[in-house]
Amino acid sequence: VARLAPTGAATIHVAKYLHASGDDACAGERELEGLLDTVQPGWRECLVERQFLPLMTVANALVPAARGGIAGRPGPPVPDIRNVYVVGDWVGAEGMLADATLASAKLAAAQIAADRREAVAVA
Numbered sequence: 001v002a003r004l005a006p007t008g009a010a011t012i013h014v015a016k017y018l019h020a021s022g023d024d025a026c027a028g029e030r031e032l033e034g035l036l037d038t039v040q041p042g043w044r045e046c047l048v049e050r051q052f053l054p055l056m057t058v059a060n061a062l063v064p065a066a067r068g069g070i071a072g073r074p075g076p077p078v079p080d081i082r083n084v085y086v087v088g089d090w091v092g093a094e095g096m097l098a099d100a101t102l103a104s105a106k107l108a109a110a111q112i113a114a115d116r117r118e119a120v121a122v123a
């Protein structure tokens, strides 16, 4: 279990999915506070810090079949720019969402290490 707060404190998340426009974000915040009043009464008196994130991005890109699906995603190396790599859930031919982010980060790190070995061997 991840430790998200110091001993004696707690981090509480409440969330709901909104329409992509985010138009009902303020109403959504009141609704979430109401839910917390019900399940965790007294939270307002104990509050140290709060963060309201009404427009979180779930996925940074779709993978349309017309662009080859997952296998058609770009990177990690950026074409025509040496030593620049991208990582994220829109990168690489493996996984979806967080899996794709970590898979592309691992691939980018391996490619950077291989490039360095090659540069050292040439020098």
Ligand SMILES: Cc1cc2nc3c(=O)[nH]c(=O)nc-3n(C[C@H](O)[C@H](O)[C@H](O)COP(=O)(O)OP(=O)(O)OC[C@H]3O[C@@H](n4cnc5c(N)ncnc54)[C@H](O)[C@@H]3O)c2cc1C
Binding pocket: 015, 056, 057, 058, 059, 060, 087, 088, 089, 090, 096, 097, 098, 099, 101
């Ligand atoms: C509510 C929700 C539920 C989810 N549930 C799951 C799940 O169950 N399983 C799963 O695998 N995935 C889930 N995801 C998706 C997962 O969180 C994302 O796929 C993953 O975080 C993408 O990682 P990323 O590094 O590509 O992008 P992000 O995590 O979006 O990171 C990009 C970072 O770049 C920063 N940034 C943006 N623009 C700039 C700029 N101009 N300059 C500097 N910094 C900038 C942003 O602030 C952000 O910190 C969920 C996402 C959400 C929002």
